[in-house]
Amino acid sequence: MTPETLNKINRFTRRDFTEDELYVFSVILCDNDIDRDGERFSDAALDRLSELFVGKTGISDHDPSSANQTARIFDTEVVTDERHITRFGGTYRYLKAMAYMVRTDENRDLITQIEGGIRKEVSISCSAAKRTCSVCGAESCAHVKGREYGGKACCHILDDIADAYEWSFVAVPAQINAGVTKRFVSGSEEKAAGEICADTDDALRRDICRLAYFSGGREAAGTAELSAKDLGTEELLALKMEYERKAGGSGIEVQLMPEDTGKDCSADYSTGMTREVNGNEYCIGKNSIRSVFGRRGR
Numbered sequence: 655m656t657p658e659t660l661n662k663i664n665r666f667t668r669r670d671f672t673e674d675e676l677y678v679f680s681v682i683l684c685d686n687d688i689d690r691d692g693e694r695f696s697d698a699a700l701d702r703l704s705e706l707f708v709g710k711t712g713i714s715d716h717d718p719s720s721a722n723q724t725a726r727i728f729d730t731e732v733v734t735d736e737r738h739i740t741r742f743g744g745t746y747r748y749l750k751a752m753a754y755m756v757r758t759d760e761n762r763d764l765i766t767q768i769e770g771g772i773r774k775e776v777s778i779s780c781s782a783a784k785r786t787c788s789v790c791g792a793e794s795c796a797h798v799k800g801r802e803y804g805g806k807a808c809c810h811i812l813d814d815i816a817d818a819y820e821w822s823f824v825a826v827p828a829q830i831n832a833g834v835t836k837r838f839v840s841g842s843e844e845k846a847a848g849e850i851c852a853d854t855d856d857a858l859r860r861d862i863c864r865l866a867y868f869s870g871g872r873e874a875a876g877t878a879e880l881s882a883k884d885l886g887t888e889e890l891l892a893l894k895m896e897y898e899r900k901a902g903g904s905g906i907e908v909q910l911m912p913e914d915t916g917k918d919c920s921a922d923y924s925t926g927m928t929r930e931v932n933g934n935e936y937c938i939g940k941n942s943i944r945s946v947f948g949r950r951g952r
Contacts, residue, residue: 662728663754666709677755677765683707683730683778683821685748687740688809692799693785694742696813700749703780704730706818707751716779716822724764724823725753738895742788742806751821771857777824784814858890859883865894 655673663678664670684703688694695703712725729752738746755761767773788809789797797808859882866878882890 659729659752662752666726666728671756675757677757677761678752679768680750680752681776681821683749683751683776685746686744687746688742688807692808693810693812694740694788696811697747699782699813699815700732700747702815703778703818704732704749706780706815707749707778707821710818710820712753712821712823714823716777716820716824718820724761725755727751727753727821742809773823775824776821778821779819781816781819782812782814783816785810785812787811855885855887855890858887858894862890862894 655676655678659678660671660673660676663676684695684700686695686697686700707727707730710727711723712727713719713722714724731750733748733750735746735748740746755765757765764773784793786793787795787797788806788811789795789803797803799808799810801808859879862882863875863879867875882893885893
């Protein structure tokens, strides 16, 4: 943990805390892709949410009690991933936040669950004053979310963000690409970079096999296991994100390879969406988010 990170955290504390007293991790709060509710944030909305979420508390299941507070955001940034194309054909952007927790006996189990990938999906609660149709740009029209018009799926675009309330760990989120992405460790816990990457790759392979099993049964899971065996971290991330993207679409069945059409389809899965892995920054498990339009805890 850098001195700059520690200083940012201590802006929100009543006394200065040391690195050993804190647990720090990053989380993707939301993005500009179409979610399972047929909605997406505009780029301007992401920029505004980046400002509003600094200092906001993290809770569970949108339960707004003080006893339910678990973490606090101390820094945010909007990240552009030009290698990832959204479902509506635009460049993928997401809101990444840094959060901290003060280590206590009471939250030891929660930290373990975060590290183990049990607590990873998140949902945000915010208020958007404007919702427009992606087809015609009107705030009220006859177009139906999820239907295709001119070859493109209709969605509602959330804009003019009025406020951000909180972010929560949830079990059933709305969007796909948001959640815990990495953590910072103190010197006593630090692993060598090679060990971290190995642990991450194993977790990614398990997630890929799980997704393949639910889409195609044991045979698909077995094929996925063989295919993922020799892939590196970025290739595993790309394959997993492709599975999640298709699984989050309109009930599309996800297969490791397309059905035999008489042509070589391997290229369909050789490229796609990746996340850059810098140092110990990596994605773990499926990441999701629920966008809330104009009210809490939808």
